[in-house]
Amino acid sequence: MGYVDLHLHTTASDGVRSPSEIVRYAKAKGLQAIAITDHDTIEGLEEGLLEGKKIDLEVIPGIEISAEHSPGSMHLLGFFLDIQHPFLIERLGYLQKARAERNPKIVERLNRLGIQLTYEEVLKASGGGQVGRPHFAQVLLKKNYVRSFQEAFERFLKKGAPGYVDKFRFTAKEAIHFINEAKGVAVLAHPNTLNLNGYSELENLILRLIEGGLKGIEVFYPEHSTLDVAQYKTLAERYGLVMTGGTDYHGIEKNGLDIGIGRGQMKLPYSMVEGLKRTRNQLLSERK
Numbered sequence: 631m632g633y634v635d636l637h638l639h640t641t642a643s644d645g646v647r648s649p650s651e652i653v654r655y656a657k658a659k660g661l662q663a664i665a666i667t668d669h670d671t672i673e674g675l676e677e678g679l680l681e682g683k684k685i686d687l688e689v690i691p692g693i694e695i696s697a698e699h700s701p702g703s704m705h706l707l708g709f710f711l712d713i714q715h716p717f718l719i720e721r722l723g724y725l726q727k728a729r730a731e732r733n734p735k736i737v738e739r740l741n742r743l744g745i746q747l748t749y750e751e752v753l754k755a756s757g758g759g760q761v762g763r764p765h766f767a768q769v770l771l772k773k774n775y776v777r778s779f780q781e782a783f784e785r786f787l788k789k790g791a792p793g794y795v796d797k798f799r800f801t802a803k804e805a806i807h808f809i810n811e812a813k814g815v816a817v818l819a820h821p822n823t824l825n826l827n828g829y830s831e832l833e834n835l836i837l838r839l840i841e842g843g844l845k846g847i848e849v850f851y852p853e854h855s856t857l858d859v860a861q862y863k864t865l866a867e868r869y870g871l872v873m874t875g876g877t878d879y880h881g882i883e884k885n886g887l888d889i890g891i892g893r894g895q896m897k898l899p900y901s902m903v904e905g906l907k908r909t910r911n912q913l914l915s916e917r918k
C-alpha cells in the first residue's frame with residue numbers, strides 16, 4: 631500500500647501546477663492517491679480526474695472552503711464531492727461573484743497607495759483560474775514593490791493591512807451543509823490556523839461543527855507541531871472523526887515543502903482514504 635496527499639492546490643485556485651500537472655507530479659513521486667482541494671472552486675476537478683484515470687492514480691474530488699471565523703481562519707475540506715451537484719455549483723457561483731466584486735477593490739486600494747498595478751496583470755498571474763490574493767502578491771513581487779511573497783501579505787494584503795478588502799464567507803454550518811448535500815465528507819482543515827486558546831476551545835468548536843455534519847479533522851499537516859497532532863488525534867478518537875492529512879502543496883517549493891512528504895516528515899498511508907470512503911458510505915446510507 632502506498633502513500634497519499636489529501637490537500638493540494640492547482641491553477642484552478644492559487645496553485646502553480648495545472649490539475650493534470652499535479653496528478654502527473656504525484657504519480658512521479660510514487661503516490662497512490664491524492665485529493666485536489668482548491669479554494670472555493672471545483673473547476674480543476676474534471677481535468678484532474680481524467681488525468682488520474684489516464685495514468686492510473688486515484689484522484690479524490692475535493693474542495694477547501696474558507697468559513698466565517700475570528701480571530702484566526704477556518705477552512706473546511708470536502709472530499710468525494712459530486713461535482714455535478716446543482717446546489718454545490720450554485721453556492722460556489724455565489725463565492726465567485728463575491729470574489730469578482732472584491733478583487734477590483736484591492737486594485738483600487740493598492741493604486742491609492744501609489745502602487746501601479748492593473749487588474750489585467752493580476753489576471754495574467756492567475757493563469758486563467760480563480761483570482762486570489764496570492765496572485766496580487768506575485769504581481770507586487772514581480773514589480774519589485776516587495777522583496778518576498780510573504781512581505782506582500784505583511785505590508786499590503788493580510789487582514790488589517792492597507793490593501794485588504796474583506797470578502798463574503800459562508801458560516802461553517804452553511805459550508806458543511808452544502809458539502810454534505812453534494813455527498814461530500816466535511817473535514818476541518820489545519821485546526822492550528824483557528825488561533826484558539828487551548829484544547830477545550832477547540833473541543834467546543836468541534837462539537838458544534840459535528841452537530842452541523844462535520845465528519846473529520848485534518849490531523850497531519852506540515853505546520854502542525856507534535857503536540858498539535860497529538861491533540862487532534864485525541865479529539866478524532868474521542869468523537870469518532872476520520873483523520874486526514876495533506877501538505878497544502880501549491881506547486882511552489884515553499885521552504886522545501888513538497889507533495890506527499892511536506893518538509894520530509896510526512897507519510898500518509900492509503901488507509902486514510904479507506905477511512906474517508908467508509909465515512910462517505912455511511913453518509914450516503916443515512917441519506918436514503
Ligand code: AMP
Binds near residue numbers: 669762783
Ligand atoms: P483569498 O482567498 O483570495 O482571500 O486568498 C487567500 C489565500 O491567500 C490563502 O489561501 C493563502 O494561500 C494566502 N494567504 C492568506 N493570508 C496569507 C498570509 N498572511 N501569508 C501568506 N499567504 C497568505
Ligand code: ZN
Binds near residue numbers: 639644
Ligand atoms: Zn492557497
Ligand code: FE
Binds near residue numbers: 694705819820
Ligand atoms: Fe487552508
Ligand code: FE
Binds near residue numbers: 637694
Ligand atoms: Fe489549502
